[in-house]
Amino acid sequence: MYAQMIKSEATQEDPEKLAAFQARIDAGEKIEPKDWMPQGYRKTLIRQIGQHAHSEIVGQLPEGNWITRAPTLERKAILLAKVQDEAGHGLYLYCAAETLGVTRDELTEMLLDGRMKYSSIFNYPTLTWADMGAVGWLVDGAAIMNQVPLQRTSFGPYSRAMIRICKEESFHQRQGYDVMMKMAQGTSAQKKMAQDALNRFWYPSLMMFGPSDKESVHSEQSMAWKIKMNTNDELRQKFVDQTVPQAEYLGLTVPDENLKWNEDTGHYDFSQPDWSEFFDVLKGNGPCNQERLAARNSAWDDGKWVRDGLLAHAEKKAARKVAAE
Amino acid sequence: MSSPNAAYPDTPDQAMKPKRHEWPLWEVFIRGQHGMSHRHVGSLHAPDQEMAIKNARDVYTRRNEGVSIWVVEARHIAASSPSDKGPLYEPSESKVYRHPTFFDIPEEVGAM
Ligand SMILES: [Fe+2]
Numbered sequence: 001m002y003a004q005m006i007k008s009e010a011t012q013e014d015p016e017k018l019a020a021f022q023a024r025i026d027a028g029e030k031i032e033p034k035d036w037m038p039q040g041y042r043k044t045l046i047r048q049i050g051q052h053a054h055s056e057i058v059g060q061l062p063e064g065n066w067i068t069r070a071p072t073l074e075r076k077a078i079l080l081a082k083v084q085d086e087a088g089h090g091l092y093l094y095c096a097a098e099t100l101g102v103t104r105d106e107l108t109e110m111l112l113d114g115r116m117k118y119s120s121i122f123n124y125p126t127l128t129w130a131d132m133g134a135v136g137w138l139v140d141g142a143a144i145m146n147q148v149p150l151q152r153t154s155f156g157p158y159s160r161a162m163i164r165i166c167k168e169e170s171f172h173q174r175q176g177y178d179v180m181m182k183m184a185q186g187t188s189a190q191k192k193m194a195q196d197a198l199n200r201f202w203y204p205s206l207m208m209f210g211p212s213d214k215e216s217v218h219s220e221q222s223m224a225w226k227i228k229m230n231t232n233d234e235l236r237q238k239f240v241d242q243t244v245p246q247a248e249y250l251g252l253t254v255p256d257e258n259l260k261w262n263e264d265t266g267h268y269d270f271s272q273p274d275w276s277e278f279f280d281v282l283k284g285n286g287p288c289n290q291e292r293l294a295a296r297n298s299a300w301d302d303g304k305w306v307r308d309g310l311l312a313h314a315e316k317k318a319a320r321k322v323a324a325e
Numbered sequence: 326m327s328s329p330n331a332a333y334p335d336t337p338d339q340a341m342k343p344k345r346h347e348w349p350l351w352e353v354f355i356r357g358q359h360g361m362s363h364r365h366v367g368s369l370h371a372p373d374q375e376m377a378i379k380n381a382r383d384v385y386t387r388r389n390e391g392v393s394i395w396v397v398e399a400r401h402i403a404a405s406s407p408s409d410k411g412p413l414y415e416p417s418e419s420k421v422y423r424h425p426t427f428f429d430i431p432e433e434v435g436a437m
């Protein structure tokens with residue numbers, strides 16, 4: 001997902017307080033920033049929301065790659081609006097994390113020096129225009145699977161950020177599918193491009209949900225805290241079940257020989273992605289890890305004079321105002 | 326940085342960290358339609374109030390969500406604390422006569 005492999009923090013606190021806290025969550029109450037919360041809940045959420053925010057921001061890069069090369073002015077305007085939304089998603093999420101006692105700049109620094117991660121999916125390149133279709137359709141589609149249930153998460157600011165984000169996401173997925181439809185109904189070269197995009201993005205999209213966590217104690221704690229709402233396998237299955245008919249409608253083939261509808265389970269059987277590739281990408285060895293981090297670092301460094309200049313100007317103005325009063 | 330009555334808490338590790346020189350945090354309130362009151366929609370960072378309003382326009386009203394924007398620096402917000410819940414709100418629980426349903430008006434009297 002946008003937050004992958006989040007380890008929950010152990011918590012050593014007053015058992016009575018912990019029980020009262022868990023009872024609030026079980027009763028469906030929202031936890032707000034000033035309420036008492038276990039240290040583990042706070043730290044796990046900072047990590048999870050921060051990683052989610054970083055993914056929104058780094059996720060602008062693969063699509064930003066095509067803004068200047070969109071095939072029509074309309075497609076360009078749409079893609080630009082989509083990428084701008086992602087910046088907004090990053091901002092909503094950083095703000096939610098900030099209510100837990102960390103600043104946005106601190107989180108940014110942790111992304112830039114590699115202490116924090118972003119989703120593995122954004123380390124894959126976008127090679128053709130059809131990739132803009134595949135990303136919107138599959139990557140945003142997979143993100144939606146996770147984000148919709150998170151609207152009910154126990155932490156108030158996170159839940160409210162998710163509600164805003166989900167309102168915008170269906171535009172993202174639909175514009176992606178619209179690109180795919182156009183390509184799939186186009187010339188044979190265009191259709192080939194669409195198939196190639198699906199081939200390259202299928203397994204990385206399945207990896208977005210993370211490896212199976214049925215037996216993970218971290219997931220168990222996060223689910224009890226309602227900061228994780230489903231297991232990774234549940235979400236992946238839901239994604240496959242939803243996406244396969246959409247691929248069929250396009251006349252494209254999902255690149256999995258084992259993909260088959262299973263009457264007994266009422267779900268598709270499908271092949272797992274190559275998890276060694278996933279761990280390798282997380283370690284920093286994906287096709288674009290270096291390029292992505294370098295782009296974020298230079299944006300931060302090149303923007304420093306603007307941040308400093310505007311702050312100095314604001315402080316000068318404020319001082320002048322005080323002097324005049 | 327924040328007082329105990331600020332909107333956001335000071336956490337134990339925050340007190341230990343050196344103070345950072347960053348753009349301040351602003352809270353954003355939007356009037357969705359004419360005739361409605363402004364509602365809190367979220368927060369953002371900006372160096373000053375002009376930029377805060379511009380950023381709020383870009384982030385929170387991209388789809389016609391508002392006709393008016395208020396911004397206020399987060400550190401200027403005073404907030405009640407969760408532990409005050411009892412003393413602040415309990416007194417009103419016993420004053421049921423403040424609700425119109427407390428009074429039985431005979432049907433013959435008509436709508437009231
Ligand atoms: Fe997003």
Ligand SMILES: [Fe+2]
Pocket residue numbers: 056059086140143
């Ligand atoms: Fe996204």
Ligand SMILES: [Fe+2]
Pocket residue numbers: 086140169172
């Ligand atoms: Fe999106």
